[in-house]
Amino acid sequence: MKNYHFSTALSDLSTIQQGNHIRFPSPAKLNLFLYINNKRPDGYHELQTLFQFLDYGDWLNISLRDDDQIQLTPDIPNLNKQDNLIYRAATALQQYTDCQCGANIHLDKILPLGGGVGGGSSNAATTLVALNYLWKTGLTEQQLIEIGVKLGADVPIFIDGRAAVAEGIGEKITHCQPQQKWYLVLKPELAISTAKIFADVNLTRNTPKKPISQLLTDEYRNDCEKIVRNHYPIIDELLSWLLQYAPARLTGTGACVFAEFDSEQDAQAIYQLKPTNFSGFVAKGCNTSPLAILLNQLKRQN
Ligand SMILES: C[C@@](CO)(OP(=O)(O)O)[C@H](O)COP(=O)(O)OP(=O)(O)OC[C@H]1O[C@@H](n2ccc(N)nc2=O)[C@H](O)[C@@H]1O
Numbered sequence: 400m401k402n403y404h405f406s407t408a409l410s411d412l413s414t415i416q417q418g419n420h421i422r423f424p425s426p427a428k429l430n431l432f433l434y435i436n437n438k439r440p441d442g443y444h445e446l447q448t449l450f451q452f453l454d455y456g457d458w459l460n461i462s463l464r465d466d467d468q469i470q471l472t473p474d475i476p477n478l479n480k481q482d483n484l485i486y487r488a489a490t491a492l493q494q495y496t497d498c499q500c501g502a503n504i505h506l507d508k509i510l511p512l513g514g515g516v517g518g519g520s521s522n523a524a525t526t527l528v529a530l531n532y533l534w535k536t537g538l539t540e541q542q543l544i545e546i547g548v549k550l551g552a553d554v555p556i557f558i559d560g561r562a563a564v565a566e567g568i569g570e571k572i573t574h575c576q577p578q579q580k581w582y583l584v585l586k587p588e589l590a591i592s593t594a595k596i597f598a599d600v601n602l603t604r605n606t607p608k609k610p611i612s613q614l615l616t617d618e619y620r621n622d623c624e625k626i627v628r629n630h631y632p633i634i635d636e637l638l639s640w641l642l643q644y645a646p647a648r649l650t651g652t653g654a655c656v657f658a659e660f661d662s663e664q665d666a667q668a669i670y671q672l673k674p675t676n677f678s679g680f681v682a683k684g685c686n687t688s689p690l691a692i693l694l695n696q697l698k699r700q701n
């Protein structure tokens with residue numbers, strides 16, 4: 400059975416490096432809180448949001464090629480290769496560095512598209528970090544972030560690899576150490592467009608900005624939750640169900656919802672009770688990204 404929890408695999412590098420392939424983790428994130436402070440004249444919204452990684456996500460299996468082609472398998476339904484953030488990240492790195500290297504990239508996808516768990520952004524970040532390592536292009540983290548931010552607002556946080564509060568539209572990052580709880584994440588079978596949520600006239604977009612120290616200790620909320628619950632009755636239903644058992648919220652602009660627990664056993668116990676027509680998973684929150692952990696291990700080995 401495939402394992403989408405990274406910590407076990409990362410404890411044994413022989414499962415990560417097989418022949419000329421290396422498997423790189425592309426973890427999910429949760430927005431433990433998300434407040435919208437303001438709409439800027441250019442239409443973007445200023446946020447204060449807490450990112451934590453999950454010990455769970457996609458794998459990117461990468462090997463080098465003799466030519467400069469980027470081969471990407473398998474196809475994601477309804478997404479052209481040229482629009483896939485993995486392909487865009489790889490070609491952006493080639494262009495930035497003038498590098499003639501290529502790669503075969505196989506994506507083992509488990510994270511839902513438009514799920515608010517950052518799958519696309521994480522795939523882009525893992526591609527940049529992994530290919531910079533494999534191609535020996537030697538870019539600094541800051542240079543990778545410069546490329547990544549053009550691909551999506553959340554790509555820099557996945558490159559940075561440490562839990563943080565992001566402000567502005569995501570460019571101002573303050574590292575922090577929230578509790579590493581266990582989460583039960585439920586995935587409704589629907590994708591939510593981030594643009595659509597931010598365009599909604601009823602969105603709460605004037606939450607006063609607060610000092611980060613206060614945000615971390617106050618009760619956590621997500622300003623997108625009210626309108627997402629209104630638009631999608633199924634999400635409303637799922638959140639009401641989870642709230643019977645534990646504190647629960649929306650992540651990002653949805654569609655996934657999560658509940659937090661102090662132990663894996665507690666999270667698993669509620670997972671067993673979930674309505675059978677919904678999929679979900681249990682995973683631990685981590686303040687250091689599994690990708691950063693693997694990269695350090697690979698560098699130490701060389
Ligand atoms: C708000 C977050 C929190 O994690 O939501 P999720 O996408 O994860 O659910 C993200 O930062 C989202 O980042 P990302 O998904 O990359 O959004 P983008 O593609 O950059 O933006 C899509 C559209 O949403 C609107 N948008 C996005 C981010 C923002 N701070 N203000 C906005 O108004 C803009 O209209 C933009 O054109």
Ligand SMILES: Nc1ncnc2c1ncn2[C@@H]1O[C@H](COP(=O)(O)OP(=O)(O)O)[C@@H](O)[C@H]1O
Pocket residue numbers: 478482483484485511512513514515516517518519520521522590591593651653654
């Ligand atoms: N490799 C990829 N994985 C997922 N989505 C991708 C990818 N490449 C491009 N996309 C596009 O990015 C959109 C947002 O994806 P994703 O980051 O998974 O959602 P969210 O930001 O809600 O967590 C998708 O709906 C899809 O159209």
